[in-house]
Amino acid sequence: MAVVREFTLPDLGEGLTEAQVVRWLVSVGDVVAVDQPVVEVETAKAMVEVPCPYGGVVTARFGEEGAELPVGAPLLTVAVGESGATGGSAPASGGGGSAARSGGGSGERAGSGDVSGDASGGGAQRGAGAGAEADSGADSGSGGGGEGSGNVLVGYGTQAPSARRRRVRPPVREVGQPAERTPVPGTVAVISPLVRRLARERGVDLSLVRGTGPDGLITRADVEAAAHETQEARAAAAVAGTGAQAGQTARPAARAGRRVAGGRRVSDGLRVPLRGVRGAVAEKLSRSRREIPDATCWVDADATELMAARRAMNASGGAKVSLLALLARICTAALAKYPELNATVDTEAQEIVTLPDVHLGFAAQTERGLVVPVVRDANARNAVELSVEMARLTEAARAGKLSPAELTGGTFTLNNYGVFGVDGSTPILNHPEAAMLGVGRISPKPWVHEGELAVRQVVQLSFTFDHRVCDGGTAGGFLRYVADCVEQPAVLLRSL
Structure with missing residues (x-):
């Protein structure tokens, strides 16, 4: 029987207390080896790849790209053991490696509510207020995680499971997002880091994009098309929302509030948080x-x-x-x-x-x-x-x-x-x-x-x-x- 182990953000030294998730190197369902880098994080000092001390199947991931996590916060859970090493995911119950199914969220993260609770218990408890948002839809295993691998660094050693999970902000849906776009099941088929960066800059959720490349690979043209479609929908929504103010024209889509390359656009310009390096x-x-x-x-x-x-x-x-x-x-x-x-x-x-x-x-x-x-x-x-x-x-x-x-x-x-x-x-x-x-x-x-x-x-x-x-x-x-x-x-x- 597989045992689900939780890997938390290790102490990166130099008195650092938090790190920003830059790029995920694995997805839910991937098989990882001991000391394989699983995530790339940025601290106030440097960009580092964090290796996982466990080998097995990734059953859950915590933290969107761009999110800041404190030292000791959960990064991912891994099913360790014969059944976990051969299966594509963790058992639906008993392992505690995924969020409660009744909440409508996935083991990787709840797309519409905060993640909290005990990772080692028999079914994670939803945080206060999360259940009321569970019916708004969730990404069941795709997210914005990066693919590929990096150079293996020296392992940080086994981390003790934390008693509490950090509350993670749910993904932000775009204003005026086309209703016909639905999350694409499975991992996001993107190999090029340039495509991922373009998606972040244009505010495109890759889990909502269907790739036109080989084997469903998401290309640059797919991201640009999705960005154009989202921009048109956002402009239409802005025009529709002006009924109470006759004669008022919609603001250009470029000035609409949205997340761009780690920042957000508001009426007075682009705001980029001062964090990391x-x-x-x-x-x-x-x-x-x-x-x-x-x-x-x-x-x-x-x-x-x-x-x-x-x-x-x-x-x-x-x-x-x-x-x-x-x-x-x-x-x-x-x-x-x-x-x-x-x-x-x-x-x-x-x-x-x-x-x-x-x-x-x-x-x-x-x-x-x-x-x-x-x-x-x-x-x-x-x-x-x-x-x-x-x-x-x-x-x-x-x-x-x-x-x-x-x-x-x-x-x-x-x-x-x-x-x-x-x-x-x-x-x-x-x-x-x-x-x-x-x-x-x-x-x-x-x-x-x-x-x-x-x-x-x-x-x-x-x-x-x-x-x-x-x-x-x-x-x-x-x-x-x-x-x-x-x-x-x-x-x-x-x-x-």
Whole structure:
């Protein structure tokens, strides 16, 4: 006899208490193996795939894509055992792995009511008020879950079943949704993540779309057609609802209240909630502005010799050295000369804490926004080692695979905004760090070189610092040393 086990959202470390469901990797009825990733979630630190510690058949899923779940909330239930491993679903009774059939909902989630109760009991109890909504229809096993699989991560271990289930908001039906569309039974046949993203952006419920591709696969054209149909129905409903106000025209469908790409459109525009990585960045920058009295100084430097030195390094063979890695090596040398800038302020103790090791953060732009991976013990690495590690972290950042540990603990930040084609910036410090070096684009400009006007490769360097930690003299000395190393890389030899 199969035993139904509940898998809850594990503790993802770094003091994180909640995560947002980004994409389901399994559906109800799928067979999963031990430590197979089942869901992709986004925390305030990173995007991670969560592996399930049980092997068997998925009998229920909890949480829509986009929903935020606290640590310990149920993710899914799995029928473990011979009968569960061969069957397509959990037993209809006795296992407690699905919601009560009398409520009209499915084991995956009740489409019209909140899910609550004990997962291990003999039939889940509906939450207060859910029974009254049970007759409004439910999605029996499709939902918006993602398909496919990802790289296997280290398992988090068995999680104890929670005594209570988190109440999950029911799916929101569109205003003016065509009445003839009915939920398509079974799993949603969508393979392409681009099709799923398009559906989220257009506000299309994939469980209501019948695919025209091979084996019923939902294509981009299917989603666009469904979005157009929904838009027309919404506009018609808006016109019909104006009978009490003669002469009033319907608002355009683009301004109707609907969920789009994690946000919702209202009469005054698109509203996107500040959560996940974007919310964490917003909170950190706001706190930095509130607490840190920052100041910025800048200088132009001739980077022609630095560019020539890099070409010579890479021409000698071996691993290539990036320009960012050379600038990082210059930063670590400058911090060795001015260690008071590798610091933070303990506001409670009213003390400046100078840190012994340099954990260098560098800004990396990704599809999910700006992130700052951290190179540990950067002061102990040479230019080649820095280049290899920064390339690894950049690739992981763009793939959304950075761990929370790789995004925290920085003591100094290198911000290369020159990649955006701009010359200068006055950035906000990465709280609780005390300093940041900014690097603009390197471009040919007229420059006086050895008493003659010449075209040289010029870069603007900016240095933002916490004025509580140092005064302008220290900040100016740091920036001047960095500029000297850029103009004359041989200056670095004194610290090697």
